[in-house]
Amino acid sequence: GGVIYNNNGNLTITNTTLNNNKATATTADSYVNADASGGVIYSNGALTITNTTLQNNKANSAARGTSTSAKALGGAIYSENLINISDSNFTQNNASSGAAINFNGNTANLISNVFTQNSASSDGETLKLVGSVTVENNIYNSTDISLKTVNLTVNDYQQNYLLGENVVLNFTIELEHPENYDENILEKLDKTVYINGIENVTTKYNNYTLSNLEFGEYSIIYKLNHNISNTVTFKVIVVTEITTPENEYDYYEGIKNTITLKINNPSGEKGTVDISVKEGDKYQKLLTYHNVKDGYTFTTETLRDTLENLYDNLDESYIINITYTSNYAVPSSTEFTLNINKQRNTTIAYDIINNTEGNVQINITVIDAVSNTPINYATIKITGDITQTTSSGIITDTTLTPGSYTINILYDETENYKSSEATINFNVEIDKDKKIEELEEQVENLNNTIKEQNNTINNLNNAVQEQANTINTLNDTIKNMNNTIKE
Missing domain, CATH: 1.20.5 (Single alpha-helices involved in coiled-coils or other helix-helix interfaces)
Incomplete structure (x- = not known):
């Protein structure tokens, strides 16, 4: 005992402070074992302690010479008989076994005490109790307790949580020697949670709910005294949506129709887009774009060229799938139909330049409906009140007299263009100036x-x-x- 040795006596200590004491064994060369137990008290009698503070006391052994082992038991108290300790504080005491109390005797009663920051270098126990013991209503603050299990899990073992979803941390703790402590000690121990290396919260409960987490990656541990749990990692991700303005797009040779992606990603991250073509029940990847955000564009020509590299002969249409992913996003996808048009649609436009007798002039133009530009030198067949086959442009007739007339225009399909037709109704008027001149x-x-x-x-x-x-x-x-x- 560093201060008191109770040899079969009855010792009562009340309202006392016992600080900064040490029990040290200095063994002579001829000793094999030496004890340095009970930094304050070594007792083999009856010991009663009430409302007392025992702080910064140590049981310290020093083996030398032929000594092979030395005991340092009970940083504050070592007892081999009877102890009754209540309403007392044990703080920052140190030993190799039983940092605050090491008991190996008949009966021990430890009631309503506070144990704070006591450390045991060998067995990692604040209390080492062997015998008939009653341990109740004590408080344990960051003090050594040897644990068999310090495990951390999350609800359903999920690896991904949606933004706004709660994450429940489950603490599984098992003591090496539960007999040394209060029956409900697991409800008394502080678990300090660290998120991404930063202390977050301390709780005594066996689970804790994390809420309002931002999107991102999380690495979670908790510390209990000097014990550190396993690491649990997960992501908080957001729900995204990707769409295209149209459900169907047309490809025409030489025309770069643009496809614009509309992406809703609350995280604001840039992501990756995988473009695939549907083959029965499967999908064949065509293209991948990185660093994609809302408003990203690509062309039907790019899709067509990629399909041409994949297939020997192109079909008339394909189902195209677009899937969007990012680090912290639920993947989303959309589909549209890509039509491969080998012939472009055409329309016929006309303008009656002159409808006077003897000088009827009509300008006829075949229009590429995709580019909305004229097709040069398009061959047209005219039937009805005027009959001729000619190239698009201005046709002239000098034979029609005043009256109503109808002509039909036909443009036959070619390798690149589809056919089109139109009907033109017009009136031929008298040439008033000429008539006046004649009169x-x-x-x-x-x-x-x-x-x-x-x-x-x-x-x-x-x-x-x-x-x-x-x-x-x-x-x-x-x-x-x-x-x-x-x-």
Whole structure:
């Protein structure tokens, strides 16, 4: 005993402080074993302690010479008979066995004491009790207790949890010597939880619920006194969604139709997109894109080229699957149909440039419906009130008179384009300017004719007058001759 040796006596200690004491064995060369037990008290009698503090006491052995072992039992108390200890504090005491108390006797009663930060270098026990013992209502704070099992699990042994989902930590603890401690000691021990190396919470319960975890990776352990549990790792992941604006896309030679990915990922992470083609009940991977985020685009031409490398002959359509993944996301996928079009659709557009008699002009254009551009030199067949086969462009007719007419336009399919047709209804109008010009010319001609006729009439009138004058002259001559005859 570092301070007190009770040899078969009755020792009572009440309202006392016993601090900084040490029991040390200094063995002579001829000793084989030496004891340094009971840093404060060594007792083989009856010992009663009440409302007492025993702090920073040590049982320390020093073996030397021919000594082969030395005992250092009970950092505060070593007893071989009877002890009754209650309402006392044992703090920071140290020994090789039984950091606070080492008992190997008849009866021990330890009631309502507090054991804090006591350490045993050999057996790792704050209390080492052999005999008939009663241990009740004691408190244990970060003090050595030897454990057989220190295990950590999570609910259902999951490796992934959804954002917002609770994670239940289950602590499984088993003592090496439960007989040394309170029957309900497992409810009294502090378990300190560390998340990713950072202390998070301390609890006395056998499980603890983690809630409101952010997305990411988690590594969890807990410490109990000087014991460290196994490590449990898991991820908190988010629910994602990937879609495309259309359920069906068309590929046309030389046309790069764009497919835009709409990705909803609450984590904000960039992810990976795997693009596959459906083959019966299976999928064949085509492409993989990394660092993908919302709004990522690729083209139908890229898909078509990849399919062409996979298959000798392309079908008319394929089911394309797109699957999105990221580090902290539930994979999501979507599908659409890719149509491989070897011929593009066409339409026929027309514009009636002139619909006057004698100069009917209609501009006819065959349009690539995919690129919405004209097809140059497209051959068209025209039937109806005008009949001809020609290239697209302006057709002219000089034979149609005023009235209503109908023509039919046919564009035959080619290797690259599908056929199309159109019907054109139009009216031919009188050419008013020409008619006016013709009428003006006729009026002018009539005026000229009238003028000529008037001139002729005037000339005739003059001739008549001349004849009249001649007649008058003749009459005067006859009259004169008659007068002469009478005379």
